[in-house]
Amino acid sequence: MSLTTPPLSLYVHLPWCVRKCPYCDFNSHEGRGALPFDTYIDALLADLDYDLPLAWGRNVHSVFFGGGTPSLFPPEYIDRFLQQASSRLRFVPGCEITLETNPGTAEHGRFELYRQAGVNRLSFGIQSFDDGCLKRLGRIHDSGEAEAAVKLAQDAGFDNFNLDLMYALPQQTLAMAEHDLELAFALQPTHVSHYQLTLEPNTVFAARPPQGIPDDDASWDMQEHCQGLLAAAGYAQYEVSAYAQPGRQCLHNLNYWQYGDYLGIGAGAHGKLTLGAEQTVLRRWKTKHPTQYLVQAGHAGAIGGDDRVEPARRPFEYMLNALRLVEGFSLAAFEARTGLARSAIAAQLDAATAQGWLEVDGDRVRPTELGRRFTNDVVELFLVDDGSDDANVDPAGPNLAQRVMVDHAK
The missing domain is CATH 3.20.20.70 (Aldolase class I)
Incomplete structure (x- = not known):
């Protein structure tokens, strides 16, 4: 894929x-x-x-x-x-x-x-x-x-x-x-x-x-x-x-929520970009304090961090966003946005379905009412320890870090 x-x-x-x-x-x-x-x-x-x-x-x-x-x-x-x-x-x-x-x-x-x-x-x-x-x-x-x-x-x-x-x-x-x-x-x-x-x-x-x-x-x-x-x-x-x-x-x-791309500019802003030539997903965030940002903007010093999201982490990131949507997501969209085959999440989907958290109807995956009450538990099924240091990574970008939601979901 x-x-x-x-x-x-x-x-x-x-x-x-x-x-x-x-x-x-x-x-x-x-x-x-x-x-x-x-x-x-x-x-x-x-x-x-x-x-x-x-x-x-x-x-x-x-x-x-x-x-x-x-x-x-x-x-x-x-x-x-x-x-x-x-x-x-x-x-x-x-x-x-x-x-x-x-x-x-x-x-x-x-x-x-x-x-x-x-x-x-x-x-x-x-x-x-x-x-x-x-x-x-x-x-x-x-x-x-x-x-x-x-x-x-x-x-x-x-x-x-x-x-x-x-x-x-x-x-x-x-x-x-x-x-x-x-x-x-x-x-x-x-x-x-x-x-x-x-x-x-x-x-x-x-x-x-x-x-x-x-x-x-x-x-x-x-x-x-x-x-x-x-x-x-x-x-x-x-x-x-x-x-x-x-x-x-x-x-x-x-x-x-659909795991799209966004440039993030300004003090503390987060961005997420799909780099086709490299076949990777890049998360970039800017230095937080306005005073430092004003001095460094336009230079490498304004970059608070770059993180390439390796394939093992993409299912978790994708679900952290897509499972907030009432309509859920299509398996075809998952493949396109993560570069992974749907078989990569088959076991987790089976487990979530058995718990009554998700329903799979052909290509469409939707959270049930119960699943929406336990979104964090559903998303955790897709979390894989790949040995990376996520302590300085905001996997939700500018939006899920806020009240579990990224609001700016307004």
Whole structure:
């Protein structure tokens, strides 16, 4: 079998935020004083130029500005980056271009200018419409500002946007989680990311857990109830934490889950590329701290690490992504994206099927409802100890490292 080059996306990390949230384990840094917008855009372009030989001649199907808080960057800087990036890479017609935004940084007039720059999809970090929950989460906005920000974007012509909501929050009840969704539905988003608060290592919440976090049973009740509400409102679940109206799935994140390729530029960004000539998969990540990144961008010193994913590890990586999708994957896609024959995973598929975790129907492999509850156990079946040192490798790229999910699955 040989590797087939998959679609290519571009991930751009903008690392600064107004205030670090106590649950956040992303590479985000509180902005102190004037932020170096010009210098950082120059660094991003130098970083992109350094990586371009890995993607010569390929089309870009989606762009995602993640952070941090990308909406801290004024529209003219997003515009300059997109103009320069699209002169280096071929953006397909209708290329999905998403900007993450914090309601606390929304300003009148900015959304119109983001649209003019080429942004055609927004992801709002709402988290909750309950002011008490927002305060306990350390968010800088309140529910009124959240609603106002979304309406400003709609007035500017944005008709494709995600609302990011969390459940199992400190002191949150089932009724409060339901109310969050009711208020979200009233704003008519095309996409909802709905995921459980988790206490990630090296965060304030991990060191000092807040009082009143719902227990596992209460959290599961919230998840099941909210899934029913989302379905009834016309939002089909297509990934563990992602729900969308028909035809409005996030194409960028689908590419992650389908083991597609992505260039990752910016401080701490991760990329994954299929190198056809070498018949290997390369993971590359950039140095995390913005100060060091600004100095090194465009040079080898900005590379935090390169890891060639050997064939023995590819089934695990593939499943870590693909088994998050409700529709699962096709065996033909597995062969194309990993360069391995389907026989390489036959024993694991048999074991997972026997446990009731997966169902195999011809070429299609889907997780069952039970399998979706025990995704980690299913994925572990495909983990092979090949003797490599994975301590410094993020096998999920920019997306699964976050709340088991890579959200940026928004």
